[in-house]
Amino acid sequence: MIRKNIVFIGAGNMAGAIISGLLEQGYPAQAVRATTRSKESAASASERLGIAVSDDNDEAIRWADVVVLAVKPQMLQDLCNDIKPTLEQQLIVSVAAGISADSINQWLGGDKAIVRSMPNTPSQVGAGASGLYANANVSPAERAFAEQLAGATGLFIWVEDEALMHAVTAVSGSGPAYYFLFMEAMIEAGVKLGLTPESARTLTLQTALGAATLAGKVEVPVDELKRRVMSPGGTTERAIQSFEQGGLREQVSNAMADCAARSETLARELAGR
Known part of the structure; x- marks a missing residue:
């Protein structure tokens, strides 16, 4: 098992499914954090997920090797603008449906290693099916770690043409x-x-x-x-x-x-x- 410090920006159902899958497979809880928009929701999420959760994106990102963007698609651009000054060379994994890697890369200032993941709701019970796409900045080691994340909730496939993520949405996402x-x-x-x-x-x-x-x-x-x-x-x-x-x-x-x-x-x- 590859160990990196992971932060989930957003702690909703899909983030929770991935986190639960990781912990069930023996991933150390101290290597996983999440953030929410308020101290109250952070406390609730921490109790539910069994990991540290805060409302401070910047502090969590500075700690992390991998940043999972797990907010609603409509919120992603604003989030990227907010966290852009704090990011360094972390691997970025997005589970936001419909947002291209190019758009995310542009919103984050460019030259970022980005993996898009299209999971589905059976991920919540470990029976998910995910499609993955990596941009050219993602290294083989980072691809391997993205596979570990996706595998925590079920099966996955890679697509080398990002346009095929729309087909993944039609088959397994929806x-x-x-x-x-x-x-x-x-x-x-x-x-x-x-x-x-x-x-x-x-x-x-x-x-x-x-x-x-x-x-x-x-x-x-x-x-x-x-x-x-x-x-x-x-x-x-x-x-x-x-x-x-x-x-x-x-x-x-x-x-x-x-x-x-x-x-x-x-x-x-x-x-x-």
Whole structure:
């Protein structure tokens, strides 16, 4: 395990998920700090996270080797302007959606090593999926440390073209909501078919977990796994035919294209503030 002093600027859900994952993997709590905007919120966050938390960005940054920017995207430019005079040569990791590494680098005064991370909400339970992008200033050792951070909450992939972070947003960043919608629809349909809401929910969630677990553990394409559930002329085949005739594939494709396009638009809007 690589040890560096890490400060999280912001102590919300995503920062908390990463911090919890690090500590669970044995990362020393004394090497992790966070900051919030008030002494009251700092005290609450410190108790919740089990690390030192303050409201002094400058002091924490001077202590840190790695600075994780974990504030809302709309707040990032102002934050960068505030901390720019204090930064030296720390690795910068941003978990703010939609803000390009070039924008962050410019706001911080240039010549900064920046890794963008696009995690998702299952990171809160150690089952996250993150996309990572590093600018040209990031060293191999810094990339390795960014992997350690991302790995604390689940799986990760690197993209070498930053434009692909919009696709990462469409697939994994926003993806949990797609599955939650499908689960919601299955639960409602199960109730209509006569199950209690509790039974429909239990069966739906376990089926989703089981399908994902199976797909992740066997070296079989998902289309083949689907085929293995479908007996010719059987019940599953009838359901899949109904999905296909209803245009499910096209709906998924259109929805994800819309998601990626919105990600691009937000990036331009936030960069132009």
